[in-house]
Amino acid sequence: MDPTRTTRADLFDPAALAALGRIEIVARWIVDGFLTGLHRSPRKGFSVEFAEHRPYQPGDDLRYLDWRILARADRWVVKQFEEETNLRATIVLDVSRSMAWSGAPARLTKLAYAEQLTAALALLLLRQRDAVGLVRFDERVRSAVPPRSRRAQWQRILVALADPGAGRSSDAPAGLLQAARLVRRPGMVVLVSDLLLEAAAVERSLRELRAAGHDVTVLHIMDPAERDLSLSGDAIYVDPESGLEVPATLADVRDVYRATVDDAIREWRRLCASADAAYATILTDAPFGVPLRQAFAARQRQP
Amino acid sequence: MSFLEPLFLALGIAAAVPLLLHLMRRRAGARVEFPAVRYLVRAEQENSRRLRLRNLLLMLLRVLLVLLIALAAARPVGRLAGTGHPATALAIVLDNSLSSAAAAGGEPVLAELAGAARAALARATAEDRLWLVTADGHVTGGTADALLAVVDSTRPLAGAGDLPAALARAAALVQAAGLPARQLLLLTDAQGTAWQEVPTLPRVPVDAFVPAGPVPPNHAVIAAAARPVRFTPGGTIVARVAGADSTTYAVALLRDGAEPQTIARGTARAGEEIVVHTTPSVRGWTGGFVALPPDELRGDDRRHLAFWSGEPPAVRVDASAGTFVAPALDALVQSDRARRGAAIVVAAADVADRLPALLLPPADPVRVGAANRNLERLGVPWRFGTLRRGGADVRGERLEGVTASQRYTLQPAAGAVADTLATAGGDAWAVAGDGFVLLASPLAPTATSLPVRAAFVPWLADVLAQRLAADPGVVLEAAPGALVHAPEWVTAWAPAAGGPQQLVVEGALTAPTESGVYFLFRGPARAGALVVNPEPEESVLDRLSPSVLRSRLGVRDAQVHASRDAFAAAAFDPAAGRSLLAPLLAGALLVMAMEGWTARRGAAGRG
Numbered sequence: 001m002d003p004t005r006t007t008r009a010d011l012f013d014p015a016a017l018a019a020l021g022r023i024e025i026v027a028r029w030i031v032d033g034f035l036t037g038l039h040r041s042p043r044k045g046f047s048v049e050f051a052e053h054r055p056y057q058p059g060d061d062l063r064y065l066d067w068r069i070l071a072r073a074d075r076w077v078v079k080q081f082e083e084e085t086n087l088r089a090t091i092v093l094d095v096s097r098s099m100a101w102s103g104a105p106a107r108l109t110k111l112a113y114a115e116q117l118t119a120a121l122a123l124l125l126l127r128q129r130d131a132v133g134l135v136r137f138d139e140r141v142r143s144a145v146p147p148r149s150r151r152a153q154w155q156r157i158l159v160a161l162a163d164p165g166a167g168r169s170s171d172a173p174a175g176l177l178q179a180a181r182l183v184r185r186p187g188m189v190v191l192v193s194d195l196l197l198e199a200a201a202v203e204r205s206l207r208e209l210r211a212a213g214h215d216v217t218v219l220h221i222m223d224p225a226e227r228d229l230s231l232s233g234d235a236i237y238v239d240p241e242s243g244l245e246v247p248a249t250l251a252d253v254r255d256v257y258r259a260t261v262d263d264a265i266r267e268w269r270r271l272c273a274s275a276d277a278a279y280a281t282i283l284t285d286a287p288f289g290v291p292l293r294q295a296f297a298a299r300q301r302q303p
Numbered sequence: 304m305s306f307l308e309p310l311f312l313a314l315g316i317a318a319a320v321p322l323l324l325h326l327m328r329r330r331a332g333a334r335v336e337f338p339a340v341r342y343l344v345r346a347e348q349e350n351s352r353r354l355r356l357r358n359l360l361l362m363l364l365r366v367l368l369v370l371l372i373a374l375a376a377a378r379p380v381g382r383l384a385g386t387g388h389p390a391t392a393l394a395i396v397l398d399n400s401l402s403s404a405a406a407a408g409g410e411p412v413l414a415e416l417a418g419a420a421r422a423a424l425a426r427a428t429a430e431d432r433l434w435l436v437t438a439d440g441h442v443t444g445g446t447a448d449a450l451l452a453v454v455d456s457t458r459p460l461a462g463a464g465d466l467p468a469a470l471a472r473a474a475a476l477v478q479a480a481g482l483p484a485r486q487l488l489l490l491t492d493a494q495g496t497a498w499q500e501v502p503t504l505p506r507v508p509v510d511a512f513v514p515a516g517p518v519p520p521n522h523a524v525i526a527a528a529a530r531p532v533r534f535t536p537g538g539t540i541v542a543r544v545a546g547a548d549s550t551t552y553a554v555a556l557l558r559d560g561a562e563p564q565t566i567a568r569g570t571a572r573a574g575e576e577i578v579v580h581t582t583p584s585v586r587g588w589t590g591g592f593v594a595l596p597p598d599e600l601r602g603d604d605r606r607h608l609a610f611w612s613g614e615p616p617a618v619r620v621d622a623s624a625g626t627f628v629a630p631a632l633d634a635l636v637q638s639d640r641a642r643r644g645a646a647i648v649v650a651a652a653d654v655a656d657r658l659p660a661l662l663l664p665p666a667d668p669v670r671v672g673a674a675n676r677n678l679e680r681l682g683v684p685w686r687f688g689t690l691r692r693g694g695a696d697v698r699g700e701r702l703e704g705v706t707a708s709q710r711y712t713l714q715p716a717a718g719a720v721a722d723t724l725a726t727a728g729g730d731a732w733a734v735a736g737d738g739f740v741l742l743a744s745p746l747a748p749t750a751t752s753l754p755v756r757a758a759f760v761p762w763l764a765d766v767l768a769q770r771l772a773a774d775p776g777v778v779l780e781a782a783p784g785a786l787v788h789a790p791e792w793v794t795a796w797a798p799a800a801g802g803p804q805q806l807v808v809e810g811a812l813t814a815p816t817e818s819g820v821y822f823l824f825r826g827p828a829r830a831g832a833l834v835v836n837p838e839p840e841e842s843v844l845d846r847l848s849p850s851v852l853r854s855r856l857g858v859r860d861a862q863v864h865a866s867r868d869a870f871a872a873a874a875f876d877p878a879a880g881r882s883l884l885a886p887l888l889a890g891a892l893l894v895m896a897m898e899g900w901t902a903r904r905g906a907a908g909r910g
Contacts, residue, residue, distance in 0.1 A: 098338035110338075196338055226339040235333050239340035246343050252354050257346040264342060 014116065014288055015108045030120040030288045052151070053077040087187055088131040088147040090179040091118050093161075094172065094193030094221075096138035097240045102284070103225025110221045113284040114192045115161045117219070117291050121190065122157045124292065133182050134160050137175030146182045172197050176205040179214075186213030194221050196241070199271055206275035216277035219291050220268060223284050229257045314373035321365035357901060364898040368891055375887040388875040390430035392480030394473035395420050395450070397457060398466055398491035400438040401841045404459035405492070405519050405600040412514060413459050416490040419512045419867045420454045423488055423874035431875065432480045436473040438464025438497075439784050439816070444476075461602055461783035461818045463841040466491065467502035470856070474504040486510065488874055489856070493847045493863075496840035498855040508860040511852065512870040522546035522573075523603035523842030527593040529610030532778050533768040535640050536612045537582035540566075542593040545842055546573045554579045556591040557799050557820060563591070583612050588776065588829040590799045590820030603842040607820045609778050609799075609832030616772035617644020623651035624663055625746045627754030631763050640764045647771045651745075652687070653677050658738035659771040661763075664711050664745050671711065683739050684720070688712030697732050697751070699725025701762045707732060709750040710743040724770075740766050777823065777831040781814035782838050789833075795824040796833055 053066060056076035064078040099111035108116070118134065125132045126149060133147030134157045143160045145153075172193060179189045189209055195202070195218070209216050225231055229250055236247045250257075265281055272279035282291045337343065347354075397420055403413040420435075427433055427447035435443045435450045439460055443453045470489060477485040487504075489511040491497070526543040540554055549572040555563035567579040583589065590609040597604055618641050620629045628649050635641035648660040653674035655662055658681055665674050668690055675686045690711055697705040707727040713734055724733040724740065732743045744751040753759055769776075781787045788810055795804040796812060799820035805812070807823075814835050815821060823831040847855065849863035864870035 101336065101338045194338065196341065223338075226337075226342075229343075231335070231337070235335040237335050237337040237340055237343055240336050240338055242340075244340050244344070245334070246340055246347060248343055248347055252357075253343065253346045253350050256350040257342060260342045260346045260349070261339070 014113055014284065014286070015106055030116070030292070053079060087125075087128075088133070088185060089125050089188040089190065090133040090135060090147055090182055091121060092135045092137065092172070092175045092179045092189060092191045092193075093118050094138070094175070094191075094197075095136045095142055096196075098196045099194055099221070101223065101240065103223040103231065107223065108284050110194050110223055110284055113282075114219075114221050117282075117288055118192060119154075119158060119161060120288055120292060123154055126151075126154050131187075132157065133179070135175045135178045135182065136160060136163065137171055137178070139171055141171075141174050141178045144178050144182060147187070173201045173205040176202075176209060180209055180212055186215075188215045188217070191216065191218045192221060193218075194226075195268055199267065203271050203275055206272065206277045210276050216272075216275070218268070218272050218277055218279045220265070220279065220281045221284065222281060227258075227261060227281075227283060229254045229261075308376065308378045311376035311378075312373055314376055315370050317373070318366045318369040321362050321369065324362075361898060361901055364894050364901065368894045368898060371887050371891040371894060375884055375891060379883040379887065388426070388428070389484040390428075390432070390482055391484040391486055391875050392432045392477040392482040393427070393486045393488065393875060394434040394436055394477050395423065395454075395488045395490065396436045396438075396466070396470050396473045397454065398438050398464075398489070398494075398497070399457050399459050400464045400466065400492075400494070400497060401460055401462055401602040401837045402494045402497070402600065402844055403438075403492055404602050405521065405844055407514070407516050407519050407599070411459070412492045413457070415514045415867075416492070416512065417454050417457065419490050419514075419870050420488070421451060422867055422871035424451055424454070426871065426875045428875075432477075432482060434473060434476050436469045436476075438466050438469055440465060440469050440472060442472065442476070459602065461816055461835070462785070462837045463497060463782065464784070466497045467500045467857075470509075471502040471504060474502075474507050477507055478505045486875065488512070488870075491852075492844075493849075493852045494841075494843070495845045495847050496838075496843050498847060498852060501855055501857045504857045506860070507858065509856050509858050509862070510870060510873040511856065511861065511863045512867065513846070513849065513852065513863055513865060515865045518844045518846055519599035520547055521600045521603070521842060521844050522550045522595050522598050523600070523839070524552070524593045524595055524606035525603075525839035525842055527606035527608045527836070529591070529608050529778075531765065531768065532610050533772070533776075534581075534583065534610050534612040535615035535768055535772075536586065537580065537639060538610060538612070540577075540579040540581060540591065540593070540608065542571075542577040542579075542606065543575070544571050544573060544577070544593075544595060545839075548573065549575075550595050552577060553594050554581075554591065555594065556581070556583050556585070557589055558585060559589075560801075566591075586613050587611065588822055588832055590832060590834070592820075600842070600844065602818070603837050605818070606836050607818060607834050609820050609834050611776055613772070615639055615641045616767045617642050617646035618767055619643070619645045619648050621648060621650030621654060623654045623665070624649045624661075625666070625754070627746050627759070628763070631754075631760045634760050635764050635767070641767055647767055652683075652741070655681065657681070658683075660739055661766060661771065662739055662741045664743065664750075666745050666747065678741075679716070681739070683736065683741060684716040684718050685734055685736075685741050686714045686716055687743075688714045691728070691730075693728075695728035697725050697727045697753070699733060701758050701765060702753070703758070705751065705753045705756055705758070707744045707751045709745070713741065713743050735770050738771070740770050776829075779823070779831065779833045781833060781835055783814060783816045783818060783835055785814045787812050787814050787833065789823060790831075792825050793823045793830065794826060796821045797824065798822075799832070 054077060056065060056078050060078050066077050066079050069075055069077050093114055095111060099114060100109050102109040122132045129149050131147035131149040132153060134145040136142040143163045145156050145160045176191065206216055231250055234249045236245050238245050269279050397416060399413055403416060404411050424447045433445065433447060433450050435453050437457060443450060473487055477487065485507045487507050487509040489509055491511060491513060493513040523545050524542055525545045528541055530539045530541055544550055544552060549570055551570050553565050554567040555565045557563050566581050571577050588611050590607060592605050592607045594605040618632055620632050632641060636643060648655055648657060650660060651665045652662040653665045653670045655677065664687055665671060671687045678686060688711055690709065692709055694706050694708050697707050702725050710727055710732060713731040720736060722735045723731045724735050726732050734741050746754045748755055777790055779787055779789060789807055789812055791810045793807045793810060795806050797804040799822055804824060814833065818835050818837060821833040821835065822829045823833055853861045853863055862873060864873060
């Protein structure tokens with residue numbers, strides 16, 4: 001199946017899309033669909049130094065079509081040129097146990113969604129010749145892939161995404177610090193997390209990143225059930241990381257819970273704004289195009 | 304509050320269900336992994352007070368709802384504050400028995416009872432159903448004004464009446480009224496003798512008023528009678544008085560068209576028998592009385608009596624009557640109870656030639672056939688049958704201890720009216736009819752012990768004077784207002800003091816409500832007397848204590864008040880019976896609505 005020929009994969013239901021193939025395949029579909037939706041090639045630097053060929057995609061500028069290969073082999077390929085990369089992006093991914101949760105069997109876990117998003121975002125950036133790195137953290141930094149813009153970088157990121165995680169806590173400052181170490185020059189840092197962590201420490205780290213000249217985007221991943229407490233029944237609810245137990249009748253606290261979550265989101269937005277970081281709440285039933293657009297907008301702000 | 308279906312109160316146990324659910328709800332449920340517990344904790348902290356209040360309110364509303372339904376199912380009857388008294392079926396039993404006429408503190412007890420009745424009736428409303436029942440069982444129903452008029456006009460009876468029956472009748476009236484609120488008001492002097500029987504009452508609350516104060520002293524004539532009933536022409540008046548001490552008395556005889564003639568005066572101790580021998584100047588049926596000086600209770604200060612006075616019967620004893628009758632007649636003649644003559648014959652049935660006669664079986668059994676033929680000729684509707692031997696006790700008035708060893712069976716002929724004076728071995732032994740008395744045994748010691756018994760002479764005197772000397776007559780005694788069964792030949796009665804005759808049909812008459820002597824008539828002639836006197840026990844004014852009276856009323860829910868105000872306040876007691884079903888159901892609906900509204904607020908929070 002080639003969803004790009006029929007419809008845009010970035011607008012697919014995430015769970016349904018993820019069920020169609022492995023992460024790298026799905027990520028390509030997402031990115032292809034996303035780029036198709038832009039109506040123009042986002043790529044820059046096509047006039048600099050030839051780098052490689054790639055298959056032609058609808059929307060590519062025909063000026064870069066390699067006519068000789070078309071005439072000789074009847075293959076539609078475009079020429080790509082190595083541009084001097086001045087953007088280094090690092091995706092900081094929360095892989096703690098709280099991320100490995102879904103409010104409904106038909107939905108992706110927050111972690112699965114975030115990994116799919118990370119893969120797609122990395123691919124999108126790499127296609128723009130940006131250097132992309134990855135830092136995975138839970139209670140500690142689980143893996144760190146330094147930013148590179150090579151073709152094999154994406155495979156390295158995919159391999160890193162397959163590493164184990166699911167620690168009992170989230171140490172986002174450590175992940176962000178690691179990202180700052182990996183990106184010496186001012187670049188872009190994208191934090192992908194459910195933000196079930198201490199806000200003050202995160203705020204400090206964000207401020208430090210901004211002070212170092214990094215552009216920071218926080219993608220707050222939430223399951224819809226966490227957002228509106230659409231679960232039901234009396235139960236003892238257990239925090240998978242801290243083990244904290246709360247007996248509750250959700251029907252009784254739903255309104256207050258929603259208000260509490262609204263307050264939390266508002267607080268994160270305020271916190272990020274004060275740290276001059278972009279912030280977006282991403283629900284795991286939202287098509288991947290939504291967070292990609294958020295992250296891509298951040299990229300577009302870069303020189 | 305009381306309940307018509309108290310077993311349904313057990314449904315109240317179900318109130319424990321919401322309580323248990325409330326207590327157990329926090330312990331129920333599975334363990335569910337939820338990463339955003341920190342938000343949940345914060346929400347719980349912010350919401351816990353409101354939640355606890357809401358859940359507590361819901362639990363209380365549900366418990367209340369179950370309790371209200373259980374209460375409603377039990378059909379409670381009780382008070383609603385501030386709503387006045389419900390429409391009530393109320394009967395007032397006013398004790399106007401003779402004892403209520405006793406003066407206490409210068410005022411008759413009945414006046415105090417009537418005052419309490421008026422105070423109770425003042426609280427009646429137009430919705431109430433009211434009755435007034437007096438001690439004689441007379442019932443008046445109607446409005447409070449109508450009953451007040453009856454209360455004002457009620458006078459003491461001449462006798463005891465029947466208060467337990469009056470109370471039972473009143474209870475039946477309120478029970479049949481169909482109103483949920485029912486009450487009986489009893490106004491009585493709590494005279495102990497009036498409450499010997501415990502009435503059987505339905506479940507109706509009773510509030511009684513018994514005036515406080517000491518029992519007034521009382522003297523009364525508790526017995527007065529003429530012996531024998533037929534004076535020939537003399538006789539004896541016997542009386543007895545009751546009281547705490549001795550008292551003077553007077554014995555008087557009635558005279559047609561004149562004031563009573565006092566024939567004796569004296570002083571008697573309590574319980575002492577007064578005996579006055581007299582030979583009245585009047586002849587025929589007449590009356591008299593024994594009177595005491597007026598005291599606090601005047602209704603029992605005079606007791607009436609009646610008797611017949613006339614010449615002693617003229618008797619001839621035939622030799623066939625045996626050897627014992629003639630000496631007995633001699634004794635009667637000597638005491639002026641009889642005289643010698645031919646008006647009455649005492650003879651064997653086979654030789655008697657006329658009536659009236661005391662007829663005896665022939666001494667020789669072979670003469671029985673002749674005796675029966677002679678009985679037929681005389682018009683006596685009885686015949687001698689077979690001769691039976693063997694001892695048998697004779698049962699009849701003045702015949703105690705008499706036995707019969709030989710007796711003929713007495714067989715009624717056509718038209719015989721059974722007027723059996725005595726029996727022996729279950730068979731008639733002495734029968735009487737118009738102008739005859741017939742015995743089944745000869746008056747000989749070999750046949751019966753009667754001739755040798757001391758009772759023989761009085762018995763013979765009674766038979767001669769009461770049965771054979773004149774037309775049949777009777778003295779009936781009754782309490783005021785009592786139902787009297789008179790002989791069928793009684794056609795009318797009239798007061799001895801004079802007045803119109805009252806017809807008697809089939810021997811049934813109701814005794815007048817005034818004490819006195821009333822003559823009975825057989826056609827135009829006097830043929831007896833009805834003596835109306837209060838019951839002797841009515842003169843005993845001792846009162847029951849409140850607790851004893853309560854136990855004699857026959858209901859559990861009985862209150863005895865000594866204060867008129869307290870009694871009036873207890874009348875039309877609102878707690879006595881408004882059905883609380885509708886208010887409880889309305890309350891349940893209200894609670895249900897509140898529960899639904901509270902729960903919906905919770906549900907809106909879930910949505």
